[in-house]
Amino acid sequence: MLLVHLENPSPRVRYVVGHVLERMLGLDVAYAQGLEEFRSATGPRLSYGMQRSEGAVHVPWSGAIDDLPKGDPEVSVEGGVRRMFLVGGEEDLFAGIFHLLSLTDEIRCTERDAHGRVPSSALFTMRKGIAERPWVDEKASALGLLLERTWPEELQCAVRYSNCVTVDMDNILRYAGRPLSRAIGASLKDVLRGGWTPVAERWLVRGGSLADPFGKAIELVAAHRDKMDRAIFFFLMRGGTAFDHAADHEHEEVRAMIRRAGEVGVVGIHPSYSSSRERDMAEKERTMLMRIRGKGVDHTRQHFLRWDLPGTLRQLCAGGYYEDHTLGFTDRAGFRVGTCTPFPWYDLEREQETRLMLHPFAVMDSALIEQQRLGPDEVVRTMNAMSDLVRAVSGQFVSVWHDRYLSGHREFAPWPRVFERVVEYARP
Numbered sequence: 001m002l003l004v005h006l007e008n009p010s011p012r013v014r015y016v017v018g019h020v021l022e023r024m025l026g027l028d029v030a031y032a033q034g035l036e037e038f039r040s041a042t043g044p045r046l047s048y049g050m051q052r053s054e055g056a057v058h059v060p061w062s063g064a065i066d067d068l069p070k071g072d073p074e075v076s077v078e079g080g081v082r083r084m085f086l087v088g089g090e091e092d093l094f095a096g097i098f099h100l101l102s103l104t105d106e107i108r109c110t111e112r113d114a115h116g117r118v119p120s121s122a123l124f125t126m127r128k129g130i131a132e133r134p135w136v137d138e139k140a141s142a143l144g145l146l147l148e149r150t151w152p153e154e155l156q157c158a159v160r161y162s163n164c165v166t167v168d169m170d171n172i173l174r175y176a177g178r179p180l181s182r183a184i185g186a187s188l189k190d191v192l193r194g195g196w197t198p199v200a201e202r203w204l205v206r207g208g209s210l211a212d213p214f215g216k217a218i219e220l221v222a223a224h225r226d227k228m229d230r231a232i233f234f235f236l237m238r239g240g241t242a243f244d245h246a247a248d249h250e251h252e253e254v255r256a257m258i259r260r261a262g263e264v265g266v267v268g269i270h271p272s273y274s275s276s277r278e279r280d281m282a283e284k285e286r287t288m289l290m291r292i293r294g295k296g297v298d299h300t301r302q303h304f305l306r307w308d309l310p311g312t313l314r315q316l317c318a319g320g321y322y323e324d325h326t327l328g329f330t331d332r333a334g335f336r337v338g339t340c341t342p343f344p345w346y347d348l349e350r351e352q353e354t355r356l357m358l359h360p361f362a363v364m365d366s367a368l369i370e371q372q373r374l375g376p377d378e379v380v381r382t383m384n385a386m387s388d389l390v391r392a393v394s395g396q397f398v399s400v401w402h403d404r405y406l407s408g409h410r411e412f413a414p415w416p417r418v419f420e421r422v423v424e425y426a427r428p
Helices: 011-024 035-040 093-101 104-108 135-150 180-192 196-206 213-223 252-264 279-293 311-318 365-371 376-392 403-407 415-426
Strands: 002-006 029-031 045-049 057-060 075-078 081-084 162-169 230-235 266-269 343-347 352-358 396-402
Touching: 002 011, 002 035, 011 029, 011 045, 011 093, 011 135, 011 343, 011 352, 057 135, 081 093, 093 104, 093 135, 093 343, 162 213, 162 403, 162 415, 213 230, 213 252, 213 403, 213 415, 230 252, 252 266, 252 279, 266 279, 311 343, 311 352, 365 376, 365 396, 365 403, 365 415, 376 396, 376 415, 396 403, 396 415, 403 415
Parallel strands: 002 029, 002 045, 045 057, 162 230, 162 396, 230 266
Antiparallel strands: 075 081, 343 352
């Protein structure tokens, strides 16, 4: 048991100290009711404040956690290690972690890309190089190592690395479950391009003579399920718009795939493009998915990673969601808020820790393939390097894949093998 003294026990302090010590390090923690109790106690002790106590590990207090900077915090680099909120040459570790996990930078950014998202280049974590590594987890691990070395017989951090594979089911099916008018139009385009083979394939699938090629994604994950701790499928339930291309959820093959995904892993909702700002739309789509499954849905990832902070997260809290998996980059690998450990969202305006857990991802196939133009071997090296960084801090390696790439169909032929190589390397 680690006894902790908080000199300034605000809701923010209790949130971040509890997250680091209990969730990230897996320690049993008790909080001293006063300084005298803390000083007179024996055994493992940690203080967070301005005053040191003999025999206790001390984390200095800078005051920044209760007065977050309106601009970028100053970052110093010593021996390749980035440090924030220094006090007498020492780092206020908890203030730096709270600054990142509270999404302060995401909320204050006014710059937007074509899809209304905060671009990666505008983020403090990108500009200061923090997103290159799981900064929060490395800091927490260093603190854990110090505690273990100080009390080797009494304390041992109880955390382990895990591998979480997530798949965005943006299409679900390539040919089946599409309106007849769309199938005819696509066939005409294929004919004009001389693509008679796709035309034949499309109508054989629609006629039931061939299986839809995008249906292979779920079975690929199922074949390698033993190499991952978790598998989550996020289903888009809307089609027919410029950015939403899901097959008709009333089609029996779509319904069968949703049920099959529930046998392989967890089924979550992938709210459509406009739903981040239209609450009714998101709930209707969730209801559709729950009706097919016959059970609740409490995992989500926003389509195109679009969210409106803090509005979208408040909607998720009100809707009873437990997990959101939107936090990550659309154009590169990395750690958007410097962590690879799930953490509860802290509503800054309401000064409240919520029960909604944010699960950051480190890599996404489309970011590396479409935005960075990496080939198969380069994608494998990049993803494996990210999993190495996560494994080193006993974090959760979350990778994002899309049904089209995992299908291996036509232009996506190289990517199932890439998936297999990455999942094998990243296995626990």
